[in-house]
Amino acid sequence: MTIYNIEVNGKTHQLDVAGEMPLLWALRDIIGLVGTKYGCGIGQCGACTVHVNDNPVRSCSIGVAAVAGQSVRTIEGLADGTNLHPLQQAWIDVDVAQCGYCQAGQLMSAAALLNKIPQPTDADIDAAMEGNYCRCGTYNRIRSAIHTAAGFVDASLADEPPGQKRVVV
Numbered sequence: 001m002t003i004y005n006i007e008v009n010g011k012t013h014q015l016d017v018a019g020e021m022p023l024l025w026a027l028r029d030i031i032g033l034v035g036t037k038y039g040c041g042i043g044q045c046g047a048c049t050v051h052v053n054d055n056p057v058r059s060c061s062i063g064v065a066a067v068a069g070q071s072v073r074t075i076e077g078l079a080d081g082t083n084l085h086p087l088q089q090a091w092i093d094v095d096v097a098q099c100g101y102c103q104a105g106q107l108m109s110a111a112a113l114l115n116k117i118p119q120p121t122d123a124d125i126d127a128a129m130e131g132n133y134c135r136c137g138t139y140n141r142i143r144s145a146i147h148t149a150a151g152f153v154d155a156s157l158a159d160e161p162p163g164q165k166r167v168v169v
């Protein structure tokens, strides 16, 4: 069997698996990173979104062989050590999550968006996030949190605690 080298969150893993094994399986069951979630398994819900070379990818629908030699980032690698990614802080400030199941995928799609468009419009956000479904209906808070992370916080409320800040949309 072929050995596949995959860099995940800066660390190289040698995977002795079938090349068609979904990346999601390898992340969760072999590498032990269970932050990335299984939803539909057919590339339709976005729960399993990770970055491959900084692009958002549905990890349920891409095989290990297809990402060999490439750089994968999961939700566990989004923070910089103990420093939360701005989106993670904004998610807390805006209190986005309800059940939370979809949120790792939402955050990874949002992070890929901000990498490309640091100050996105509502239309940019809707286009980037339309493939990430949330059964709890947190879409408006997700949009607000992305704007918060991008710095679109009402300057008149700058002295208020983060959780009290309103977002200009």
Ligand code: FES
Pocket: 037, 038, 039, 040, 041, 042, 043, 044, 045, 046, 047, 048, 049, 058, 059, 060, 061
């Ligand atoms: S589990 Fe991958 S897109 Fe739904």
Ligand code: FES
Pocket: 097, 098, 099, 100, 101, 102, 103, 133, 134, 135, 136, 137, 138
């Ligand atoms: S927060 Fe429950 S599915 Fe999105």
